[in-house]
Amino acid sequence: MVPMNSDLVVIGGGAAGIGAARAARSKGASVVLVEQARIGGDCTFTGCVPSKAVIEAAERGDGFVEAMAQAQRAIEQVAATESADVLRHEGIEVVEGVARFTGRDTLDLDGTTVGAGRVVIATGARPAVPPIPGIESVAYLTNETLFDLSSLPSSLAVLGGGPIGVEMAQAFSRLGSDVTIVEGADRLLPREEPLASATLAHVFTDSGIAVRTGSAVEKAEQLDGARGVRLHLADESVVEAQALLVAVGRTPTTQGLGLDAAGVAVDRQGFVEVDDRLRTTARGIFAAGDVAQRLQFTHVAYATGRIAALNALSRVPLRRFRTAAVPWVTFTSPEVARVGRTEAEAATRGGRVAFLPMAEVDRAISAGRTEGFVKIIVGPRTLLRGTAGGRILGATIVAPRAGEMIHEVVLAMRTGMFPARLAMTTHAYPTWSMAVQQAAAQFFGEFGGRSARPASAEPVLTEQEQVIGVVTA
Numbered sequence: 001m002v003p004m005n006s007d008l009v010v011i012g013g014g015a016a017g018i019g020a021a022r023a024a025r026s027k028g029a030s031v032v033l034v035e036q037a038r039i040g041g042d043c044t045f046t047g048c049v050p051s052k053a054v055i056e057a058a059e060r061g062d063g064f065v066e067a068m069a070q071a072q073r074a075i076e077q078v079a080a081t082e083s084a085d086v087l088r089h090e091g092i093e094v095v096e097g098v099a100r101f102t103g104r105d106t107l108d109l110d111g112t113t114v115g116a117g118r119v120v121i122a123t124g125a126r127p128a129v130p131p132i133p134g135i136e137s138v139a140y141l142t143n144e145t146l147f148d149l150s151s152l153p154s155s156l157a158v159l160g161g162g163p164i165g166v167e168m169a170q171a172f173s174r175l176g177s178d179v180t181i182v183e184g185a186d187r188l189l190p191r192e193e194p195l196a197s198a199t200l201a202h203v204f205t206d207s208g209i210a211v212r213t214g215s216a217v218e219k220a221e222q223l224d225g226a227r228g229v230r231l232h233l234a235d236e237s238v239v240e241a242q243a244l245l246v247a248v249g250r251t252p253t254t255q256g257l258g259l260d261a262a263g264v265a266v267d268r269q270g271f272v273e274v275d276d277r278l279r280t281t282a283r284g285i286f287a288a289g290d291v292a293q294r295l296q297f298t299h300v301a302y303a304t305g306r307i308a309a310l311n312a313l314s315r316v317p318l319r320r321f322r323t324a325a326v327p328w329v330t331f332t333s334p335e336v337a338r339v340g341r342t343e344a345e346a347a348t349r350g351g352r353v354a355f356l357p358m359a360e361v362d363r364a365i366s367a368g369r370t371e372g373f374v375k376i377i378v379g380p381r382t383l384l385r386g387t388a389g390g391r392i393l394g395a396t397i398v399a400p401r402a403g404e405m406i407h408e409v410v411l412a413m414r415t416g417m418f419p420a421r422l423a424m425t426t427h428a429y430p431t432w433s434m435a436v437q438q439a440a441a442q443f444f445g446e447f448g449g450r451s452a453r454p455a456s457a458e459p460v461l462t463e464q465e466q467v468i469g470v471v472t473a
Contacts, residue, residue, distance in 0.1 A: 005115040006030045008312055009107060010305075011099045011257070012122035014041020015298045016289025018082055019305030020120040021092045029313055031092045034099040034109060039087065040079050041124055042143075042290075043298040049078050050147045051167060055331055058174035064152035067175060071147050101258035104282050108258075118284050118312040121264070121272055122305055123257065125250035125290035130159070134220040138229050140244040143168075153177055153243035157231060160247035161188040161213065163330040166200060168245060170332050173209050180210040180239050182231060187213050189336060193343065193396045194459055196336050199372055200398075203334065212239065220244070252291045276320045278308040286312045297328050325413040329403035334372045337406035340394025340413060341377060343455045349379045351393055351455030354442035356435055358399050363430040372398035374439040376409065377455060378419050389419030389443040401432040408436050419443050 008024045010017045013035030024031045038045060050071035057067035080086075084094040097110035107116040127142035129135060141149070143164055154177065158169045161183030173179040181188070181204070187197035188204075188211065201211050212233070219232040228242035252270045259266060263282040265273045271294070272287040274280055280287050286308035289301035304321050311317030327339040343353050358364040358372040374397050378390045395409040412422055422440035427433055441447040 005117075006032045006093065008032070008118045008120065008309060009034065009099070009114070009116045010120045010122055010309070011107075012041070012124055012289070012291070013037075013039040013094070014122060014124045014289060014301065015043050016122035016124070016291075016301035016305035016308075017041070017120070018087070019302035020122055020288060020309035021087065021305075022090065023306040023309040024313060025091050027310070027313055032095055032114070033087065033092050034095045034097060034107075035084075036096070036098045038079070039084050039094065040082050043301075044078050044082070045075055046144045046147060048298050049074050051143070051164070051171075052331060054147070054175075055167060055171045058171040059333060061174075064175045067171075068147065068149065098256065100256060101262035101264070104262045104284070119286070120305065120308045120312060121257070121280070121285065121287040121291055122289045122301075122308075123253045123291045124301075125252045125296060127246065128249045128251040129246055130217075130248050132217050132220050134222075135246075138220045138222045138244060140220075140229070140246045142246050146245060149243075153228070153241070155179070155228070155241040156243050156245060157182060157229065157239050157241035158245045158247060159217065159231070160245075160249070161185065161190070161211075162247065162249060163189070163328075165245070165247035166204075166330060166332050168247065169209055170204065170207075173207060177243075178208075178241075180212060180241060182212045182215050182217060182233070182239060184216050185213065189330060192330075192336055192338060193375060195373065195375075196338075196396055196398050199334070200332060200336065203332075203371055250290060250296055254291060276322065277311050277317045278304055278321060279311070279317065284312070295323060295326060295328070297326075300326060325410055327406050327410045329406065331403065334369070334398050334400050335402035337397045337402035338395070339406055339410050340392070342394060342396065343375065343377055343459050344457050346377045346379055346393045347455040347457040349393065351377050351379045352390070352443065352452045353377050353455050354439045354450075354452045356439040356442070356448075356450065358435065360448060361432070361435045361438070363432050363434065364399065366430060367400070369400045372400075372402070374399070374405075374435045376419070376422075376436070376439050376443075378443060378452075387418070388421075389423070389440070392417070392419055392422075397435075399432060399435070405433050405436060408433060 007029035010020045010033045021031045021033045053071040053074040054067045057070045100108045156177040158165045158181040169181045216234040229244040231239040265281040272292040274292045278286045288304035288308040290296045307319045330336040354376045356374045359370040364370045376395045377393045379393045381391045427437045442452045
């Protein structure tokens with residue numbers, strides 16, 4: 001039986017929805033969470049959890065069957081911590097069904113009308129499919145179907161060089177597929193520092209992954225039998241593979257929600273429009289996670305879900321979601337971790353850059369894993385200017401443990417720490433994180449033969465840098 005009136009209705013049971021529901025319950029509010037598929041959403045069943053399980057298995061040298069089995073075991077373990085029964089035990093009313101706005105204050109839940117004075121929309125996103133002629137006739141894979149494969153494709157074409165594309169390209173290459181990655185932009189991971197892209201492209205090429213950047217796909221066609229798919233590129237070349245993974249991004253899920261009836265606006269790309277307090281254009285309705293955020297990460301979804309719920313339950317919504325200190329990681333080997341601004345973005349703000357190649361870090365040398373670098377970017381403070389190094393604006397780390405290393409910089413940014421604190425903090429030797437300390441020291445004079453330099457709006461890679469993926473001089 002669905003409660004006719006609750007303090008908060010949450011539409012969607014992924015990371016954002018769970019975060020919202022649990023935050024509301026922590027304040028003693030009555031909550032209805034509506035989910036039409038499975039509690040846990042994309043991350044648990046078709047995203048972060050299975051993909052990282054497959055990545056780890058591939059890195060260990062496991063075979064395809066064991067990698068997929070590990071992915072399913074991981075899904076089951078994580079899903080068990082956030083099931084409908086678990087949430088109900090926490091006092092959250094879980095409704096399995098479809099929600100649709102019939103007005104600003106009412107929802108239709110599978111034929112039952114309920115009051116909805118305060119709502120959090122958390123319906124997530126789905127894989128985007130580009131409008132390529134012929135793509136509709138191709139039996140392509142997405143992250144929603146990739147982990148259902150029963151056998152390893154002998155060859156795999158990956159359309160898209162963003163995080164999902166590069167992670168799965170490397171994992172399936174290690175599992176034994178002949179992999180070609182096709183990216184329309186002129187480099188992999190086009191949102192990252194150019195040197196991060198160059199490093200990863202070098203590692204991929206060196207390991208046998210074919211990298212086709214700057215390659216627009218003009219046509220796709222299904223071939224007979226097990227021959228798979230053929231992609232026709234703009235340069236008149238073709239890529240053939242037994243299987244095709246489409247990983248060109250994600251599009252928000254808003255179909256059938258009746259947003260017009262509630263007065264909730266979406267932008268030209270279909271994202272629900274929200275302000276920094278996660279309010280939509282309709283009073284009492286908030287939105288969180290991938291349906292409203294360009295930063296489509298599980299940790300962002302959960303954080304925004306909590307903020308949206310707490311603001312929805314407040315007379316004056318004061319909590320804001322700020323992206324300046326939100327990190328993200330691409331889980332390739334080496335990992336690519338980022339927080340805040342890139343060098344080019346900081347150049348107009350008087351930014352300075354400290355750069356340290358992993359080839360000069362003792363732990364990397366000892367491990368024989370010297371690909372990658374640490375780049376920390378600072379700028380002047382409003383009043384104190386460059387005192388104690390100024391203010392940290394961002395960082396990019398490419399290293400085997402970059403995803404762990406980046407959080408030291410994230411914490412420094414979140415707390416407004418001076419860069420001098422990073423340089424002065426004693427780090428255990430020899431750890432990967434020592435690279436952060438060594439890089440930060442460059443803001444205060446020459447360290448290890450290197451010192452900070454002004455940020456450039458167009459960082460230039462020399463020919464040598466482009467080949468080996470690290471700055472050597």
